[in-house]
Structure formats: structure tokens, C-alpha cells
Amino acid sequence: MLLTGLAGCTYSDHPTEPAAAIQSTPAPTASSAAKPALSGETMRDSFGNVDFYTTTAGDTLAAVAKAYKLSEAKVAGFNGLQPGTPLAPGTKLRLIPDGPGPGAMGVATVDANGIPMDYTVEPDDSLAGITYRFNLTEEQLAEANKVPFAYEKGNVFFIQAGRAIPLQKNAVDSRSGAGAEVKNSFGQTVYYTTVDGDSFDSLGYKYRSTTAQILLYNPSLAADQPIPAGTKVRLIPGELKIEGAQGTFTTDANGIPLTYTTAPGDTERQVSFRFGVTDLRAANRPSKGTGGAWYEFTDLPPGELASGQTISLALDKPINNPER
Incomplete structure (x- = not known):
């Protein structure tokens, strides 16, 4: 089977562990210098971004806007209000746009709390428009989609018209992610040994690999079955020949690829992806x-x-060519 270099089919540094599940939490008090000095409740997404704030006595649009680094005009606009409008206690304020806007004109689904869950990309949408509308960073959007980057070298990478993209992460078991790793000399994890609590989601968010990729690299696993603890999971194509990387290779005693013999049609990009190499040229200076x-x-x-x-x-x- 051939695997082309589609979205997510590249290398990256390992992301951090997934954040907690979507939940409603009290807003921090003024004792925390890094968070807003408001006492109302917040509604946060799976990354901890505040999408809604419920006012208490004395709150103003200006104060809420300042606390969340937005302009008063924007917060007012998100909620169909005029700047300076008095706020009654218990008012649930949106801190994200209410509906389509430039660069994000498609349809989104939300959960019962109003948190955006997924989005269908429209023609002429942009990465900036989507991240603004849904209060996400590019890194968070990439993690939600289990891809290393939302873009590559300045170009939109996986945002394509008609594609439905997740905007949030699923909750994962707190025990996950503590397994042993075998890394190559570039610091990329080639193998991971699972522990109790690991799942396709937890591995996907940590190593930016979709479930389909993990299944492709590990034919013994099944999508509808849990991953047993102690399973050595391969996180690169490795033995799987892919389009643009059809050659043969050698490994060390731990299964880490060492050398590769090129085949017709091979490209630097795909060879690097197949083996988790972040700088192929540095290894062949x-x-x-x-x-x-x-x-x-x-x-x-x-x-x-x-x-x-x-x-x-x-x-x-x-490998240093002595003739060069």
C-alpha cells in the first residue's frame, strides 16, 4: 500500500499531554496574576480557553473585555450589545464570535454548553479566520486534528474546502502517556510501549498521529479494540513503503533505522517522513x-x-562522502 504525504504525514517535536476535558470551572481570583481578576464562572474548551463568562455584580463590558484581552467593541459585538451596556449579574457573555465571519464562513457544531466541536471548511476560508472564530491557536487546532502543523512553510496544510475538522480533543485517561519511548538520534519517538489508560486518542494527541496512521503502521491493532498495556507501537511508517520512499533500509538492535538505499522516485521529504528524520541533510553532510x-x-x-x-x-x- 502506498501512503502519500498528506496532512499530518510529516515529523514534529512531541506535543505535551492532552488537557482536561471540557468543563465549567470557576474563574480564577485576583491572587493569580496570570488569569483574569473576575469572580464569575467560565466555560472553557478542551484546551482551557475561555469561550463564555457569566457575570457577577459589578462586572462591566469593559472589565470583562480587558480581562480576556479583547476590545469592548468585540465583546459587545459577539453578544449583540452596544459598548457600555450595563450587565445584570448572571449574564452569560460570549467571548468568541457568534457565527460565520471572514475566513471562517462554514457551519460549526457545538455541544450543550455552546463550545464549538467541529467545523466544515468552506472555499476561501483561512487559517487565521478559523482560529479567530473558534478561539484557538494554530498549535491547538493542529493537536485537535492530530497533525504536526496546521500549515507548512507559510501555506495552509490541511484546511481544504469540504473537510470537516475537529476543534476539540476527546478526554483521555490520566494514566496514559507514561510508557517507555525509543527515540532516534533526532529525538523523534519511533516506538512507544503502552501502559494502562493508553488509547488511539491519547497516542494521537501526544505524537500527532491519526488513528488511521497508527493502524497502518501497526497491522496487529484493531480500531474497535483497546490497545493492551505493554504493546510496542510503531509511530513511523518504517517497514511500510510509502510513495516517494520505496527503498530498503537497515536498523540497529533496537529497530532504529540507520541507513537507507534510495529507489526511483524517492524524495527527501518522503524519506524523512518514513523514518522520522528531521534533518536528512545533516546526517549526510x-x-x-x-x-x-x-x-x-x-x-x-x-x-x-x-x-x-x-x-x-x-x-x-x-555518512560523509570522502569525495565531497
Whole structure:
């Protein structure tokens, strides 16, 4: 089976553990310098972002706006009010836009508390528009979708018209994520051994891998079955040949890829993705000078490599071509 370099099919540093589930929590008091000095209740999303605030006596639009680093005009607009409108205690204020706007004109679904859960992308939508409308950072949006980045080199990466994208994470077991990792020389986790509480979601959020990818890399697992504790899960394609990385490779005693022999049609990008390599050129630097990698290309713009070359996949075991 061939796997193309679609959204999420690339490498990244490991994200942090998933945040708590969506819940209503009291707003912090003034004793916490990093949080708003308001006493009303808040409604937070799965990342801890405050989407709604319920007022108490003495609250004003201006004070609420300042606490959440918004303009009074924006908070008023989100709630169909005029700036300066007095607020009765118990007023539930939106801190996110109410409905479509520039760059995010599609339909969203919300839960019973009004927290946006998923969104269907429309033509001409933008990453900036979507993150603004739903009070998310680009990193949070990427994590919710189990992809390393929401963009790549300035280009929108997975935001495509018609695609339904999650806006929140599912709750995961607090015991998850404590298993042993085997990393390559670039610091990327190649294997993870599961513990009680691990699931496709917990692995997906931590390592930015979709359930479909994990199943593809680990044929012994099943989507409708829990992952047993002690399972060694592969987090890179590895033995799975993918489009643009069809060659053979060697490994060390721990199964970490060491060298790779290129095949026709291989590209730097796909070879790097297949083996969790973040800097293929650094592992294949010339023995002299400060130029780029010594290996040869057949088509430079797309990064297509000449076939039959044995190159290093390990930063700590570089192959330095003596002729370069």
C-alpha cells in the first residue's frame, strides 16, 4: 500500500499531554496574576480557553473585555450589545464570535454548553479566520486534528474546502502517556510501549498521529479494540513503503533505522517522513566544506533523489562522502 504525504504525514517535536476535558470551572481570583481578576464562572474548551463568562455584580463590558484581552467593541459585538451596556449579574457573555465571519464562513457544531466541536471548511476560508472564530491557536487546532502543523512553510496544510475538522480533543485517561519511548538520534519517538489508560486518542494527541496512521503502521491493532498495556507501537511508517520512499533500509538492535538505499522516485521529504528524520541533510553532510548534503538529485525542485544511493538516517552516524 502506498501512503502519500498528506496532512499530518510529516515529523514534529512531541506535543505535551492532552488537557482536561471540557468543563465549567470557576474563574480564577485576583491572587493569580496570570488569569483574569473576575469572580464569575467560565466555560472553557478542551484546551482551557475561555469561550463564555457569566457575570457577577459589578462586572462591566469593559472589565470583562480587558480581562480576556479583547476590545469592548468585540465583546459587545459577539453578544449583540452596544459598548457600555450595563450587565445584570448572571449574564452569560460570549467571548468568541457568534457565527460565520471572514475566513471562517462554514457551519460549526457545538455541544450543550455552546463550545464549538467541529467545523466544515468552506472555499476561501483561512487559517487565521478559523482560529479567530473558534478561539484557538494554530498549535491547538493542529493537536485537535492530530497533525504536526496546521500549515507548512507559510501555506495552509490541511484546511481544504469540504473537510470537516475537529476543534476539540476527546478526554483521555490520566494514566496514559507514561510508557517507555525509543527515540532516534533526532529525538523523534519511533516506538512507544503502552501502559494502562493508553488509547488511539491519547497516542494521537501526544505524537500527532491519526488513528488511521497508527493502524497502518501497526497491522496487529484493531480500531474497535483497546490497545493492551505493554504493546510496542510503531509511530513511523518504517517497514511500510510509502510513495516517494520505496527503498530498503537497515536498523540497529533496537529497530532504529540507520541507513537507507534510495529507489526511483524517492524524495527527501518522503524519506524523512518514513523514518522520522528531521534533518536528512545533516546526517549526510560532506566531509569538507559547509555545503549541503553530498547525495545526488535527479530533479532538484521537488527534491527527487537519484536511486541506488546509500544514505544515513542517523544524525550520530553520518555518512560523509570522502569525495565531497
